[in-house]
Amino acid sequence: MTLKLYDTWERRLRPFAPLEPGRAGLYACGPTVYDHAHIGNLRTYLFGDLLRRVLQLNGIEVRHVVNITDVGHLTSDADLGEDKMEKGSRRTGRSAWDIAAFYTDAFQRDLERLRILPPTVWARATDHIPEQIAFILDIERAGFTYRTADGIYFDTTRLERYGHLARLDIAGLQAGHRVDPGDKRSPTDFALWKFSGAEQRQMEWDSPWGRGFPGWHIECSAMSTRYLGALFDIHIGGEDHVPVHHSNEIAQHEACHGHPPARYWLHGAFLRLQDSDKMSKSDGSFIRLDSLVERGFDPLAYRYLALTAHYRSKLVFSWTALEAAQTALGRLRRAYVELPSGGVADPAYRERMLAELNDDLNTPRALALAWEVLKSGLPGAVQKATLGWLDEVLGLGLDTWRPETHAVPDAVLALVEARRQARLDKRWADADALRTAIEDQGFVVRDTAEGSVAAPKTATLPVTD
Structure with a gap:
């Protein structure tokens, strides 16, 4: 039975056939770890998990790579603003390295609670700076770069089909551009390497072009190539990645290898x-x-x-x-x-x-x-x-779930029922007060998919596997 997937590149359903029979390489754009993931972000990772599970159900072994963006993602996709990691550091008062570790752990815990399978490879951008520099050098040797006052940029005008993934109207973008691009030759050009500037950053490295840090897009090109090769099967992400991030990844790869990095491009819709x-x-x-x-x-x-x-x-x-x-x-x-x-x-x-x-x-x-x-x-x-x-x-864990039963006094059950009704009515303050009343009776309550469960404080409540 043939697996068919909607390929954003071709805008149609395509039968899936891996490059290597029985094996598939899958690259998923991961989080920028300057803050907690929201449930909209998590929907994209649920989609990736679903794809992986369906591939496996079809007897295909999946090498699944997810990146962790812990440097280089600016507050604007147009290479404007500050690095999100520096912004997060200033917001929290912690070092950029500390918040990267903290929010990476928080993200991975969220995946565990949603029963999202861990990838084969977690690839952190800061662990792959040499690979990113090497990739930029390859792009430079191919003649696709130029230097400005603030960095090394990719010249998108050198690629005839730049923006094909998003069906970008380049001429329209040029005519309608209302933001000063600075030294950029075209509004669609993007940074490969940014110079640190006068203000010292927490995350910066030496490079052939000067001290600085990589752009957001180059990390995925460098790390997907390292772990999956110059051509792999499937690249996925959210629909917001189509016009900028994935279009720029493709441009980088075409400059070096003459083709996009992946044979199929899949994108999940917003929540x-x-x-x-x-x-x-x-x-x-x-x-x-x-x-x-x-x-x-x-x-x-x-x-x-x-x-x-x-x-x-x-x-x-x-x-x-x-x-x-x-x-x-x-x-x-x-x-x-x-x-x-x-x-x-x-x-x-x-x-x-x-x-x-x-x-x-x-x-x-x-x-x-x-x-x-x-x-x-x-x-x-x-x-x-x-x-x-x-x-x-x-992935709902039906085989691991077990109901939990405890002898609970009628008075406590009445409080549980009153609290349930308060929650249905969205009377959150009343629900909190009723929870406290239940605890005062020596019980704790947890709301699960099958209803509110009360148990003595010494008992173990149902835990979602």
Whole structure:
């Protein structure tokens, strides 16, 4: 059964065939670790995890590389402003190196809570400065660079098809440009190496062009080449990467190798808040995974919510939608755990599920089939085995979840129920007061996908694997 993926480069569904039979190289643009990831960022990594799991379900071994941008990403994609790491350092009062380590750890913990598989390689930009300098030298030797007062720039006018990935109207961009590009020859030109300037930076290195730091785009070109080769199978990221970051990666690679780095380009759509265009760190309109947990939601309820929309479709986030996803996940977990074990997945349903997943990762239809299985009339053990097989891709951890039961006094149960209603009514202060009242009775409460659970303080509450 052929896996088909939507390739942004060709703007069409394409059958996927890896360069090497049975193996695929996958590069995913990782976070800039100057702040916490928000749930919009995390949707992109859920999409990457889904792609990897579907490839593996098709018997393909995946070498998965994710970069960590801990230097070089400026506050403007147009090479303006300061490095986001320096900005984060000033905001927190900690060194740029310390905040990079802190937010990298926080990001990786978020991935664990969402059951996102760790990549084969974590590639930090600051660990690969020599490779980036070497790549810039190759671009320079090919005649695609020029020097300005603040750095070494890539001359995009030398590439006839620059911007093809985004279908950029270069002439229109030139005519409509309203920002002084400084010494840049074209508004689409971009920095390969930035000079440190008079003010000393925390992260800077010597180079053939002077002391400074790499541009944002060069790190991905250098590290993808090191770990996956000059040509690999799939490059992924968010849709915001198409017009600038990925277009510039392609330009760098074409200057050196004469072709784009990847054969397929996949991009996930934004998560949008109900009352805003998109979630953004720059204006503070972002919600962290911890924000969901603090409201009593299981992190995997967010994973379930993400699965209800196709990765190329906009997903509108609301607390009501997340509540519905948590309820559905709870029902699915309870149904799964109550089924007997020992069966074999139904071949017909496996074929139908694989067909949906191989149709450009269509998880909404695959989820619908999961619910259909539970109503199918198949033997319970077969239903369980079929759902377990599908969950290898869905990643909801059905096989690891267990209900927890404790003897809880009626008075405490009444408080739990009152708190549940307060949360439904969005009376958060009342809900917090009721939680305190429950704790005063010697119990703790946790809100899980299957409802609020109270237990003695000495007991272990359900933990999402």
